[in-house]
Amino acid sequence: MNFVFYDLETTGRNATWDQILQIGAILVDSNFQEIDRFEERCRLRQGLIPEPGALIVNKTSVEMLNNVNLSHYQLIKKVYDIFNKWSPAIFIGYNTISFDEEFLRKTFFKLLLEPYTTQFNGNRRADVLGMTRTSKYYYPECINVGLNEKGNQVFKLDVLTQLNDIKHNAHDAMGDVEATIEIAQILKNKAQNVWQSGLSNSNKIEVDNFLLKNDVICMDEYFFGKFNSYAVTYVCKNKFNYPQCFDLIHDPIDYFEMSIKDLKTNMKLKPKLIKEIKNNKNPLLMDESYIEKIPSYKSLGLNVLKERAELIKNNIDFKNKIQTILFEENEEKQMFKSQVDIDPEDSLYIGGFPDNSDKSKMLQFHKADWEEKFFISNQFKDPRYQYFAHRLIYEEAPQMLPQLDYEKIHKIIAKQILSTDNERWNTVPKSYHQLDTLRDQYENEKDDEKIEFLGELDNFLQNLENKYQKTQ
Known part of the structure; x- marks a missing residue:
């Protein structure tokens, strides 16, 4: 069976409320021979507040947030189509089960695509991080891992690559994928029983x-x-x-x-x-x-x-x-x-599955032009899908929304991102606080490059805040 090794870079760690910014994926056969690869980046969604710390880690500039060719929807639709083309396969990465897979599922869900794509149609899911931990326990010599100040083992990808002489462009989606494939090869060769257990238990x-x-x-x-x-x-x-x-x-x-x-x-x-x-x-x-x-x-x-x-x-x-x-x-x-x-964004696991009528409407929605998409959006029985469709049109083709529908989505976003409460999602006030904390840190470290980036992000947030404050 083929493997799809993939990795995501995102605006934060919250799979429900943050977004995918970059994906790297490599399709390989059972012997890790490359068959195909895919790498793309997208713009920031309208009204989404990124976490400053996450952007620093994955080296995403304000320029990238605004001016990359692909929109978020265009990127995710590409990913969806390619992953279906590469199926059936074992979808695998480093910490994918708890992080990347959740992002992918919830992103597909909000964009009216099949959330369980990597699990349906003969596909399976596996995680090299879990295999590495178990392999290290049962076969201590199979791979080198780090130790922290408490004496606990450290399994961070960038630590493992350094200790095992693996070239690695850390926190770049494709760089992380290439490094993960090399770690998988080590496990297959030196902890074969654990590797086989991981593959068997991917279903x-x-x-x-x-x-x-x-x-x-x-x-x-x-x-x-x-x-x-x-x-x-x-x-x-x-x-x-x-x-x-x-x-x-x-x-x-x-x-x-x-x-x-x-x-x-x-x-x-x-x-x-x-x-x-x-x-x-x-x-x-x-x-x-x-x-x-x-x-x-x-x-x-x-x-x-x-x-x-x-x-x-x-x-x-x-x-x-x-x-x-x-x-x-x-x-x-x-x-x-x-x-x-x-x-609605929180309802993937508790809101039930779409009925056949709504499933059919989703397929029609993606094939239609933007004018027809709005017409189809009002035919969904489940109000969650109607909301997701209107939100998507707001982001991709706002001119196709009637004024009342546009204002409704605009106000929902404004209420979310300008909130001063401790919300589940990132807000403008939260981001300003994060910026202040990071600015103090980088001023102490005299890191002029990162201080300059924080200034650019501050301006970006102010412009976004001004845009949505007008609706309140």
Whole structure:
């Protein structure tokens, strides 16, 4: 199967509210031989406030924000078409599952394209960052990683490339892609079993099958710079279809006779009884032979772990109790979410899928000229899609919007970006504060180039602020 290695540079870290500025992608075969590549950059969307720090990191000037040939919509439509052309493939990168994939999904969603493109039609998703962490744990000599002042391992891409003699144009989309391919080759050669696990578990059906076929599984978690590996056994799924596993460090007999109330209390204690596996996020799962590499479980012995797994497997009542507790907790979370006002941009995972009528309208929308796009936009049943369509026309062809519709979108943007509250998105006041902080830092460092950039960005923000203040 081919791989699509890709990387995004963005205006910030919030996949819902920031935007993609640059993409680099390389299509390779199973032996990492290049077949095709794609690299493009786009302008800033109308009314979007970039994070100054992010622009400094990915070396994006104000000139680039304003004067690149492609608009945001034009870039994303190109990406969408090329990724579909390259499919089926494994879509992979460095930290793609938690960052790039979320940006891509939510961007496609807001532009009326299929959000799950990299997961549908035979496609799979994998992440080299997760593979690197797991490979380093089970095969310590396979790759060099950094250490921070606390003694924790550092897996930043630019650190790994430096320590492993890989040429790298850091924080450039294509530079990051090329470096990631080299790291993937190292893992394939020096930690082959982990690499293979990553590929196998790039599809949630195969993850589920692995859990059902193996009574004792090694899984890992990474929190706050700490990597931990566990021996677990499958119990059930929660309401969101994520597998739930029992940590075999615990003796299940201690919990079998507990009431649901007592079991629920114990499930909140640490170390946690139940570990969740995100089966759609490329979990790294290893078979029971890797118990030998996890000291706390090795000391218990594989036979004890198998006995515990067998007890759980055969205790239907216990598994039902666990599932009941998890369903109750999921319901409580859903009730809380339902009481919070949700913006259309935030609704990908909770607003449901489009019906066939709206799906058909989306296809028509992208094929139509801008005048016809407005006509189609008013036919969407779901108000989210009508809003997204009007917002897109506002950005790309504002002259096609009737005055009332134009003013409505303009006022929504103004209210968002000029807000003085602590919003989920970046605002003009937030950016001014960030500019002040960065200016102090670079003045102390006597970095004239970055101080000049901050001045240009300050002027850019003032012009944007003036444009939208007139509507309030």
